[in-house]
Amino acid sequence: MQLGSITATATGSQIRSAARVVDDFQAPFNIGIGAKVTSGSPTFNIEYSLDDPNAAGYTVAGATWYVATGFSALTATTGGAIIIPCRAICINITSGTGAVTASIVQAGPV
Numbered sequence: 001m002q003l004g005s006i007t008a009t010a011t012g013s014q015i016r017s018a019a020r021v022v023d024d025f026q027a028p029f030n031i032g033i034g035a036k037v038t039s040g041s042p043t044f045n046i047e048y049s050l051d052d053p054n055a056a057g058y059t060v061a062g063a064t065w066y067v068a069t070g071f072s073a074l075t076a077t078t079g080g081a082i083i084i085p086c087r088a089i090c091i092n093i094t095s096g097t098g099a100v101t102a103s104i105v106q107a108g109p110v
Contacts, residue, residue, distance in 0.1 A: 002106040010042055010093035019060050019088035021053045022106050029085040032105045033068075036077045040098020046071035048086035060090060 008017035022031060033046055047065040052058065070080045073094070082089070091100050 002108070003104070005101055005103045006089070006091055007038075007099060007101045008042075008044065008091040008093050009039075009099040010097060015093040016047075016060050016065075017091040017100075017102075019049065019053055019063070019090050020102075020104055021088050022086065022104070023108070024085045024087050026085075026106060026108045028107075029083060030107045031082045031089070032079070032107070033071070033082065033089070033102055034077075034079040035071070035074065035091070035100055035102040037075070038099045038101050040096060041075065042093045042096040042098035042100055043073055043075050044100050045073065045092045045094060046080075046082075046102060047090050047092050048082055048084065049088045049090070050086055051088070053088045063088065065090065065092065
């Protein structure tokens with residue numbers, strides 16, 4: 001099992017956190033996410049990418065990101081899961097100011 005967290009802090013729009021790399025080879029693939037607004041009033045998405053964060057030249061800004069189901073235009077603390085195999089997860093603050101922290105747990109074979 002992998003545990004981790006990411007944080008995004010914004011004073012404007014389209015601010016992405018660092019990417020949290022996940023193991024796309026886990027079967028079944030299941031990631032639990034708890035996103036918490038820690039200050040201000042940001043609107044944010046939890047997003048995932050299929051791009052390889054270990055590839056030469058990879059950047060968070062250059063990756064293609066998709067909004068995870070159930071994690072769009074959030075304004076409050078929320079939890080849920082991503083079951084689509086992916087390679088990285090980030091927080092995207094789309095408007096407002098403040099900070100968001102997401103705790104991430106990826107389940108794996110026992």
